């Protein structure tokens with residue numbers, strides 16, 4: 042059987058890391074596409090040369106031609122610009138919207154059957170725009186954010202509790218921005234919800250609140266340290282987890298920016314919700330019950346995303 046084909050649109054920090062992970066995990070052949078000449082070719086060759094020691098045979102190809110992504114099973118989109126210190130994700134909207142237009146058209150023309158995972162920020166608005174520009178089915182286009190935000194939350198919690206990260210589950214929903222919603226009631230250590238762990242004296246409510254805030258600020262914390270760009274290792278790992286769920290039909294329950302139609306009181310809108318990802322792409326949106334304060338936080342986050350989508354429509358009239 043032929044190896045699956047994974048097209049990475051954007052060969053920057055995240056794109057290169059995605060290619061490395063896809064190769065090591067032997068997920069398939071990798072096409073690295075970028076508008077910058079030489080970068081995708083150089084990274085692909087460098088990665089291919091790691092094959093003998095690493096023990097993979099996958100093809101690594103760099104290109105500036107969309108024709109090379111033809112027939113891709115998965116496209117992961119990181120094309121665009123990342124933020125610098127002092128910038129919010131929303132500051133990237135105008136420039137990255139133009140990038141989504143060319144990427145959406147490229148995917149529609151050459152890989153219309155692919156499962157598309159968008160990472161470019163501001164995430165929820167960009168994945169919506171990418172879907173609009175590409176015209177692909179909604180279930181085949183989603184955004185990576187919830188897996189990363191939940192992973193950050195899980196990491197901070199594991200340090201606080203001094204337990205394995207593997208035993209910490211966490212849920213972060215809503216838009217991928219300052220209004221994201223870490224849900225403590227649905228986050229557990231080995232099945233014990235966080236509020237119970239506060240009652241058990243494992244931590245205090247104040248400490249838990251601080252961890253929630255650090256999760257919300259997780260991206261900015263890394264931008265502040267790196268100064269020249271944003272996080273790339275954990276974002277790439279998170280998107281690979283989603284791609285693997287699709288390629289291996291794993292039916293994973295993963296939070297991602299998905300098209301929500303009917304549930305959560307939303308009508309045709311991209312936002313971070315729990316989903317089932319399998320061979321059918323986003324096969325199901327899982328509607329969980331929220332209490333009043335969780336619902337209020339979620340609604341605020343949805344409003345922030347709605348504002349960004351309206352801003353996209355204001356910039357590009359073909360989206361109205």
Ligand code: A3D
Pocket residue numbers: 050051052053054055056074075076077080119120121122123124133137140143144160161162164185186189217270271272273276
């Ligand atoms: P970077 O290393 O700058 O790579 C972006 C690449 O996109 C560069 O190589 C560019 O040449 C390329 N590019 C620009 N325009 C185009 C185009 N029209 N077509 C094809 N390629 C193009 O950035 P990065 O990899 O660090 O980050 C990529 C994106 O991911 C940024 O928008 C970040 O803000 C975003 N990001 C999102 C998350 C989420 O959790 C959602 C996390 C981290 C970064």
